[in-house]
Amino acid sequence: MSSATERVLIVGAGQAGGRAAEALRAAGFAGEVVLIGEERHEPYERPRLSKSVLLSEEPAAAAIIHPRDWYAAHGVALRTRTRVEAIAPGRQTVITADGQRLEYDKLLLCTGSRVRPLTGAPDGLQGVHYLRTIEDSERLAAELLPGRRMVVIGGGFIGMEVASSALKRGLAVTVVERQGALLDRVLPPAIAAQVAALHTAHGVALRLGVPVARIHGNGAVKCVELADGAELPADVVAIGVGIIPNTELAETAGAASSDGLVVDEYCRTSLANVYAAGDVTNHYNPILDRRVRLESWQNAQNQAIVAARNIAGTAQPYAEVPWFWSDQLGTNIQMVGVAEPQMDIVWRGSRIAFGLVQGRLRLAVAFNAGGEIRFARRLIESRALLSKDRLADAAIKLKDLLSEATCSASTP
Ligand SMILES: Cc1cc2nc3c(=O)[nH]c(=O)nc-3n(C[C@H](O)[C@H](O)[C@H](O)COP(=O)(O)OP(=O)(O)OC[C@H]3O[C@@H](n4cnc5c(N)ncnc54)[C@H](O)[C@@H]3O)c2cc1C
Incomplete structure (x- = not known):
């Protein structure tokens, strides 16, 4: 002690x-x-x-x-x-x-x-924002005026939450992501596609697979030029390209x-x-x-x-299944575990997706189904071999799959 x-x-x-x-x-x-x-x-x-x-x-x-x-x-x-x-x-x-x-x-x-700065982004151009601190958030919030055009650079969780908030405040929003899918670092593309569909359905324009070439403006931002030559007019730009x-x-x-x-x-x-x-x-x-x-x-x-x-003085290891949540366009997204490069993706209806590696659960993502996340977390902890068919079968409760998994693990 x-x-x-x-x-x-x-x-x-x-x-x-x-x-x-x-x-x-x-x-x-x-x-x-x-x-x-x-x-x-x-x-x-x-x-x-x-x-x-x-x-x-x-x-x-x-x-x-x-x-x-x-x-x-x-x-x-x-x-x-x-x-x-x-x-x-x-x-x-x-x-x-x-x-x-x-x-x-x-x-x-x-x-x-x-925040990771966007390479080549001009310094001090009015209307260009990053988001990390209270001050950043207050400055950006003050610019979210109805009817304005916003370009969000970076389709990670922060970028997509900014897009969601801006859309709700009446802006026309385009998200530019240089990778071919949103949330590339944290979700397998097959699951990230559901987030893309959510945003598209609400009217967010997505430009995936194309990097930003330059941000133009004279004192204040005017447009974002993409590597394919497209020019996106912008009154506000939010950059969320990682930390x-x-x-x-x-x-x-x-x-x-x-x-x-x-x-x-x-x-x-x-x-x-x-x-x-x-x-x-x-x-x-x-x-x-x-x-x-x-x-x-x-x-x-x-x-x-x-x-x-x-x-x-109390020796205690830190050992938890990672958990993350995000709120976008009225959808609560919760994920447990981590994405791995090679995962088998299994959907249970349209609200829960699982990522398995060699038959073991490593990732679960719930869309407005956060109540299931605790069972998924324990399934990850169990390291049990799981049947993809049973995971996909919404008639079988996750709770029951968990009981089966923990019973078979304790059976000699
Ligand atoms: C806009 C936003 C939304 C988010 N939303 C979610 C979410 O929905 N769900 C989720 O799970 N996570 C979310 N996160 C992530 C989560 O907030 C961070 O993981 C968390 O803030 C990390 O906390 P921290 O204390 O480790 O670091 P920080 O919050 O970065 O705090 C570190 C502090 O240390 C100070 N500091 C650094 N160096 C020095 C130094 N040399 N001397 C003195 N002070 C120093 C910094 O100024 C800072 O105040 C979000 C993050 C952001 C920015």
């Missing part, structure tokens, strides 16, 4: 950092907790920023996890607007941008990720990094007494038996909690 004289420094006051501070106290950690973040806000959750905030249904402040006085009341020294510039692991010290040196007994890195994990701080200090900061199941980096959690990590998932880098609410929340418990 950790001692009351220890100091835990958390760098990055986003969702993971905030939840870790909370979890340290919940785990009984009695030492000093310092939470340092570059943004001016208290820790907040980002999912609303592409949904209710863009729809102007609620203010961005609704995303804030706890008000500022919560931190003082729980003995967490929250320092916002403070960037950590360097780590001196030998001295167990971090150095802030304003030159302060802060020692730590344990350091938890929750530095998250930043980059903020690994540099730890890499410079010598931490192992490979598509994210490498951590083990206990959230330990390769540096002594340095842990990491959230978007910035690349971790080994024992259920999937592979390494993953996740960009999700669940991972920011639960990996941070596990990291905090380990720091507080």
Whole structure:
């Protein structure tokens, strides 16, 4: 168990950092907790920023996890607007941008990720937006005026949520995706096609398989030129072409990094007494038996909690089937597991799709059928060999398939 004289420094006051501070106290950690973040806000959750905030249904402040006085009341020294510039692991010290040196007994890195810039996109052109922070969301929301033309560059989850919100606010929306399918990194094309069909049915124009050549404008954006020569007039452009994990701080200090900061199941980096959690990590998932880098609410929340418990002295591995949700055009999409390059896709009606590898479930995606997701998650955990026909048969409850799978696994 950790001692009351220890100091835990958390760098990055986003969702993971905030939840870790909370979890340290919940785990009984009695030492000093310092939470340092570059943004001016208290820790907040980002999912609303592409949904209710863009729809102007609620203010961005609704995303804030706890008000500022919560931190003082729980003995967490929250320092916002403070960037950590360097780590001196030998001295167990971090150095802030304003030159302060802060020692730590344990350091938890929750530095998250930043938007990936679109190559060649001009700087400072009015009407061109990225979406990561509260400020980004407020700026974009202010531009979503009925009748305007919007081009969304990037058909990932964020891009498709922005498209959905903009359409609902009365804009004419075109999504441009250079891959031949939407959601190329996270879903097999056969499942992503259902998301494409949803958007097309609501009137979103999709331009798949063609990259953007250039964004034109003079002070303000005018149009987006595609590599095939097409010009899409635009009053607003939203770019969502992925994120980059903020690994540099730890890499410079010598931490192992490979598509994210490498951590083990206990959230330990390769540096002594340095842990990491959230978007910035690349971790080994024992259920999937592979390494993953996740960009999700669940991972920011639960990996941070596990990291905090380990720091507080309770050895606990982080082992969860990845879960993600997205809300688009009135459809709640939930997925558990991960997409693999070669998957057999099985549909159960039109609302649930499964991805199997060698007969074992690795991915399930539910469209307005989130209630089934918990059974799918447990089917993934069971690693049972499953019959495609029975998975496809909506007359057989997933719950019953799960009972069969767990019974046969426990039968000697
Ligand atoms: C618009 C949007 C919508 C989303 N919707 C969903 C959704 O529907 N479902 C879902 O599962 N996930 C969603 N996500 C993903 C989810 O929000 C992220 O995975 C989550 O925010 C990651 O949390 P984090 O704390 O690891 O990182 P971040 O949220 O990136 O926080 C990291 C913080 O660290 C700070 N920082 C970085 N470096 C330093 C430094 N050197 N010094 C000090 N501070 C530093 C950053 O400024 C930032 O505040 C969405 C994300 C976005 C942007």
